[in-house]
Amino acid sequence: MKIGTMLIHNSAAKEGHTGALGTPVFQTSTFDQGVSFRENAPGEAPVQREFDYARSGNPTRKALEETIAALEGGAKGYAFSSGIAAVASALGIFSAGDHIITAEDIYGGSYRIINTFYKRWGLEVTAVNAQNIDEIRRSLRPNTKALFLETPSNPLLKITDLGAALAFAREAALVSIVDNTFMTPILQRPLELGADIVIHSATKFLGGHSDVVAGLTVTRNEELGKRIYAMQNGFGAVLGPWDCWIVQRGIKTLKIRLEAQQKTALFLAKRLLDNKNVEAVYYPGLENAEGKAVHDAQASGPGVVFSFKTKTTAQALRFLGKTRLAAAAVSLGGVETIASYPVKMSHASMPQAERERLGITDTLIRISAGLEESEDLIADFEEALL
Ligand SMILES: *Cc1c(COP(=O)(O)O)cnc(C)c1O
Numbered sequence: 134m135k136i137g138t139m140l141i142h143n144s145a146a147k148e149g150h151t152g153a154l155g156t157p158v159f160q161t162s163t164f165d166q167g168v169s170f171r172e173n174a175p176g177e178a179p180v181q182r183e184f185d186y187a188r189s190g191n192p193t194r195k196a197l198e199e200t201i202a203a204l205e206g207g208a209k210g211y212a213f214s215s216g217i218a219a220v221a222s223a224l225g226i227f228s229a230g231d232h233i234i235t236a237e238d239i240y241g242g243s244y245r246i247i248n249t250f251y252k253r254w255g256l257e258v259t260a261v262n263a264q265n266i267d268e269i270r271r272s273l274r275p276n277t278k279a280l281f282l283e284t285p286s287n288p289l290l291k292i293t294d295l296g297a298a299l300a301f302a303r304e305a306a307l308v309s310i311v312d313n314t315f316m317t318p319i320l321q322r323p324l325e326l327g328a329d330i331v332i333h334s335a336t337k338f339l340g341g342h343s344d345v346v347a348g349l350t351v352t353r354n355e356e357l358g359k360r361i362y363a364m365q366n367g368f369g370a371v372l373g374p375w376d377c378w379i380v381q382r383g384i385k386t387l388k389i390r391l392e393a394q395q396k397t398a399l400f401l402a403k404r405l406l407d408n409k410n411v412e413a414v415y416y417p418g419l420e421n422a423e424g425k426a427v428h429d430a431q432a433s434g435p436g437v438v439f440s441f442k443t444k445t446t447a448q449a450l451r452f453l454g455k456t457r458l459a460a461a462a463v464s465l466g467g468v469e470t471i472a473s474y475p476v477k478m479s480h481a482s483m484p485q486a487e488r489e490r491l492g493i494t495d496t497l498i499r500i501s502a503g504l505e506e507s508e509d510l511i512a513d514f515e516e517a518l519l
Pocket residue numbers: 215216217218220240242243283287312314315333334335336337346347348
């Protein structure tokens with residue numbers, strides 16, 4: 134079955150008792166276990182209910198977890214209360230004294246939990262330029278346990294060669310983790326490229342409507358699934374049933390939203406390239422984009438997010454204040470166009486020197502193209518750039 138069909142026909146598609154087209158919201162914290170205490174008729178096996186307490190499992194959550202596992206082609210799926218809870222839980226399977234290698238330009242919130250919490254708890258971390266596979270190789274230590282990647286990167290859309298990096302991780306017996314939020318299982322399939330764990334902020338494209346905060350994790354095998362489940366159940370950052378239902382509803386239209394929004398992103402990126410107040414545009418959909426060949430080989434589209442630099446800081450600030458159709462906001466992946474300002478938003482917690490080294494300047498604006506008409510968007514953008 135193709136993935137577009139799996140968005141519609143999946144674990145949550147039909148409810149067994151009534152035939153309703155969708156798993157109901159099981160808004161309950163606990164499940165009656167009385168049946169397991171009932172005296173059995175001779176020869177009758179004791180009844181064991183599947184669910185006992187909703188932190189440990191809930192039917193609405195289970196349907197979403199099975200859906201994301203199927204979409205990514207993995208063994209097990211887990212739904213968390215946010216994308217960052219999914220990241221934190223994946224890193225939580227390691228121990229003090231373990232070393233992990235991360236890309237230096239991962240999501241700002243991931244950077245923050247690694248640097249403020251995990252280092253304090255004794256995890257050793259090396260952040261590398263993951264565009265350079267030799268840098269990843271050189272960072273290997275005897276106690277290295279994991280490789281954490283994100284491509285295209287945020288906010289400069291830099292590309293990591295997943296095939297090469299994940300092959301190295303396998304060779305060195307590392308657990309490889311890929312944050313696939315920007316691409317979704319439609320455009321990029323990390324498990325097929327060799328990853329062990331895939332993470333999504335479902336707040337973004339999977340939810341798709343800027344109306345829910347959620348995280349999803351998929352593991353290659355059952356063994357890693359058990360380790361993630363121990364974190365999910367132990368720390369309890371689970372996604373509530375209502376939010377699971379909202380994400381599941383968003384997933385149904387993922388393909389058609391992505392296709393339309395990606396087309397708009399390409400249109401806007403090309404037009405901004407010609408704007409006299411624009412210094413540079415960063416988007417793997419553009420012909421001369423750095424890493425385009427690698428991206429094209431590992432993903433089936435450039436995605437919906439791009440960024441650009443204006444010539445002056447004043448122009449960037451004016452754009453954010455003047456645009457009427459783009460929300461000047463954090464987040465991405467919704468049906469609404471969003472313009473974010475990484476230095477004050479997603480990457481505010483990164484030290485300025487580090488930001489500058491990575492090219493995250495105060496002229497940089499990140500765009501997540503929405504479902505509005507592209508002609509309206511470009512007219513608005515060009516006006517705001519005057
Ligand atoms: C937003 C985001 C996260 C964090 O997800 P939340 O749902 O906001 O907690 C992690 N990774 C990437 C790439 C993101 O864009």
